[in-house]
Amino acid sequence: MTTNGHFNRNRARTLFEKVWDQHLVRPQTPDTPAVLYIDLHLVHEVTSPQAFALLRERGLKVRRPDKTLGTMDHSTPTTPRNALGIIPVTDQMAAAQLDVMRKNCADFGIPLYDLGTSNQGIVHVIGPEQGLTQPGMTIVCGDSHTSTHGAFGALAFGIGTSEVAHVLATQCLLQNQPKTMAIRVDGRLQPGVTAKDIILAIIAKIGVGGGTGYVFEYMGEAIRSLNMEGRMTICNMSIEGGARAGLVAPDDTTFEYVAGRPYAPRGADWERAVAAWRQLPSDDGAVFDNEVTLNADDLVPMITYGTNPGMGMPITGRVPDPDHLSDVSQKMALDKALKYMALQPGQPLLGQRIDVVFVGSCTNSRISDLREAARLIKGRKVAEGVRMLVVPGSQQVKAQAEAEGLHEIFKAAGAEWREAGCSMCIAMNGDQLQPGQYAVSTSNRNFEGRQGKGGRTFLASPLTAVAAAVSGVITDPRELMN
Amino acid sequence: MEPIRVFSGRLAPLPINDIDTDQIIPARFLKVTDKEGLGAACFSDWRYEADGSPKPDFVLNQPVYQGASILIGGHNFGCGSSREHAPWALLGAGFRAVISTYFADIFRNNALKNGLLPVVVDAEMHQQLISLAQEDPSAEVTIDLEAQSVTLPDGRQVTFPIDPFSRYCLLNGVDQLGFLLSLNDQIEAYEAQHAARVLTTSA
Numbered sequence: 001m002t003t004n005g006h007f008n009r010n011r012a013r014t015l016f017e018k019v020w021d022q023h024l025v026r027p028q029t030p031d032t033p034a035v036l037y038i039d040l041h042l043v044h045e046v047t048s049p050q051a052f053a054l055l056r057e058r059g060l061k062v063r064r065p066d067k068t069l070g071t072m073d074h075s076t077p078t079t080p081r082n083a084l085g086i087i088p089v090t091d092q093m094a095a096a097q098l099d100v101m102r103k104n105c106a107d108f109g110i111p112l113y114d115l116g117t118s119n120q121g122i123v124h125v126i127g128p129e130q131g132l133t134q135p136g137m138t139i140v141c142g143d144s145h146t147s148t149h150g151a152f153g154a155l156a157f158g159i160g161t162s163e164v165a166h167v168l169a170t171q172c173l174l175q176n177q178p179k180t181m182a183i184r185v186d187g188r189l190q191p192g193v194t195a196k197d198i199i200l201a202i203i204a205k206i207g208v209g210g211g212t213g214y215v216f217e218y219m220g221e222a223i224r225s226l227n228m229e230g231r232m233t234i235c236n237m238s239i240e241g242g243a244r245a246g247l248v249a250p251d252d253t254t255f256e257y258v259a260g261r262p263y264a265p266r267g268a269d270w271e272r273a274v275a276a277w278r279q280l281p282s283d284d285g286a287v288f289d290n291e292v293t294l295n296a297d298d299l300v301p302m303i304t305y306g307t308n309p310g311m312g313m314p315i316t317g318r319v320p321d322p323d324h325l326s327d328v329s330q331k332m333a334l335d336k337a338l339k340y341m342a343l344q345p346g347q348p349l350l351g352q353r354i355d356v357v358f359v360g361s362c363t364n365s366r367i368s369d370l371r372e373a374a375r376l377i378k379g380r381k382v383a384e385g386v387r388m389l390v391v392p393g394s395q396q397v398k399a400q401a402e403a404e405g406l407h408e409i410f411k412a413a414g415a416e417w418r419e420a421g422c423s424m425c426i427a428m429n430g431d432q433l434q435p436g437q438y439a440v441s442t443s444n445r446n447f448e449g450r451q452g453k454g455g456r457t458f459l460a461s462p463l464t465a466v467a468a469a470v471s472g473v474i475t476d477p478r479e480l481m482n
Numbered sequence: 483m484e485p486i487r488v489f490s491g492r493l494a495p496l497p498i499n500d501i502d503t504d505q506i507i508p509a510r511f512l513k514v515t516d517k518e519g520l521g522a523a524c525f526s527d528w529r530y531e532a533d534g535s536p537k538p539d540f541v542l543n544q545p546v547y548q549g550a551s552i553l554i555g556g557h558n559f560g561c562g563s564s565r566e567h568a569p570w571a572l573l574g575a576g577f578r579a580v581i582s583t584y585f586a587d588i589f590r591n592n593a594l595k596n597g598l599l600p601v602v603v604d605a606e607m608h609q610q611l612i613s614l615a616q617e618d619p620s621a622e623v624t625i626d627l628e629a630q631s632v633t634l635p636d637g638r639q640v641t642f643p644i645d646p647f648s649r650y651c652l653l654n655g656v657d658q659l660g661f662l663l664s665l666n667d668q669i670e671a672y673e674a675q676h677a678a679r680v681l682t683t684s685a
């Protein structure tokens with residue numbers, strides 16, 4: 001137990017507990033939360049300015065700028081570069097925010113991946129890509145999708161801006177120990193069914209608050225057989241199930257992914273690191289506070305119909321009827337959602353007309369997502385009247401995709417090929433839906449207005465997004481794969 | 483931060499489940515670099531028509547709820563994005579507490595660090611408070627942080643949970659950063675014993 005700072009070394013522990021224990025500067029007491037040491041702090045332009053302002057106000061330094069990294073992603077344009085190779089920022093507020101970020105990083109000595117430079121991108125894409133995200137680490141960022149990094153067996157979670165200031169100033173966070181939930185996904189995915197469908201199915205099952213207070217550990221054959229990018233897609237949306245963090249135990253797939261990346265350990269350090277990482281998986285007999293199971297054999301492509309990510313169903317299903325719900329507040333929520341979405345209870349979503357398709361975001365903008373999407377769209381055309389945006393997660397992903405000619409495939413199909421960033425996932429940068437438009441989006445949130453005021457979002461996998469783009473209506477991607 | 487002990491206020495009922503922080507403060511208002519002015523944008527898309535005129539049926543636009551300082555939200559209040567702009571916006575809009583049956587983790591943490599009290603009550607009391615707010619918008623309830631209690635006008639009282647550390651900080655108006663800074667020796671000792679995993683300054 002961790003409460004008194006005495007560990008019983010023989011007790012079977014979960015992956016989460018091992019990482020937690022290794023990072024305790026001071027254990028939890030009856031009066032104070034645990035003090036947790038943070039190995040890597042990622043910072044972006046939207047949730048950090050007020051934290052830096054607080055440091056200045058108190059005359060504090062950044063304790064470990066060498067454990068901190070800045071990038072620009074949320075409010076950055078993804079429109080093409082000008083003749084000088086520069087991505088123009090026309091929104092004056094965004095431009096001012098980016099300037100503040102530059103000044104903060106410069107003043108406090110923090111490395112920054114500035115807009116348009118070769119390593120810039122969505123904060124949860126660049127960490128893994130650079131090899132900064134490694135098993136057993138603690139990683140935080142003022143961003144709820146920090147859970148993405150859990151795919152490596154790191155304890156990674158989103159924090160608020162006050163906590164960003166805490167970590168900047170002390171490299172530590174005050175945390176009460178969360179509970180653990182095992183999410184076991186057995187079986188094998190069928191063709192056309194992806195990691196995104198697994199996580200949408202999990203959230204549909206447990207609901208958007210189901211994981212509140214927990215850290216998830218995803219396990220089982222279906223998780224083991226995913227590549228790292230699929231695991232990241234799953235861990236990314238842990239927060240949509242209410243959990244701040246979701247982990248996958250590191251294995252050879254993890255080590256192969258990390259090996260050779262710019263920040264990965266090398267030589268003897270690498271051997272030592274891997275040996276330590278092999279000790280991280282949950283021990284046999286480790287106890288979780290809760291458990292959920294799912295079978296991948298039964299899964300089909302998933303899609304959301306409502307205004308939170310828990311309102312999801314198999315793409316072949318019908319929109320549920322609020323009158324069939326017994327819980328009054330759930331009925332009200334579904335009523336409100338269907339009204340916003342302008343959908344009828346009992347209607348199928350297959351065949352539903354759509355206006356926009358967005359392939360991007362920290363959930364599904366990595367190279368394997370783009371490869372899958374390109375493979376399906378190759379030789380097809382985006383349907384008349386549909387706008388499709390493909391937004392790579394980082395400049396590195398963009399360069400890789402271009403080296404493989406994927407951009408030509410997307411452009412030939414009639415899709416827009418963009419610079420890297422969050423783009424229409426959060427609609428801060430001008431990429432947004434118009435009121436009333438329907439989008440199929442590979443992002444993670446279908447909240448009212450998330451992709452633009454009045455916009456209506458169906459969350460789905462990159463394959464389902466492509467199937468909708470070329471058909472102009474919601475389509476089961478498996479039909480295009482035969 | 484100002485210490486918080488006891489305060490009384492009127493209630494505004496917004497009993498919708500899973501109110502996410504994108505509703506509390508839409509992302510397009512996040513291009514700021516300070517905390518000012520967010521109150522005006524609080525619940526912007528629920529509150530205003532496309533032309534900027536207020537939607538008359540939205541609860542916070544109704545004259546009887548003007549000046550309410552305690553918001554009653556539905557289950558799982560504050561889910562979604564970690565933006566601390568959400569509590570800043572609620573505070574800016576004049577709220578000092580939110581009552582719900584359940585708060586999303588990050589929102590609760592953020593609220594506590596800014597002196598916006600997240601008050602958890604059970605479903606029955608939640609329903610009673612909603613009814614009270616709807617039937618008598620002028621009714622005042624009293625929230626006592628020291629006693630961890632909510633008192634209704636008829637004298638009924640319920641207690642609510644809060645972690646002891648947050649309670650201590652709020653009661654004394656001290657912020658949590660000061661506590662962390664005071665642990666410098668322990669942090670140094672930890673750093674001396676644990677080699678850095680990665681250094682961002684040296685690829």
Ligand code: SF4
Pocket residue numbers: 073074122123124143145361362363421422425426443444
């Ligand atoms: S892509 Fe979307 S969810 Fe991911 S960090 Fe950016 S805004 Fe947040």
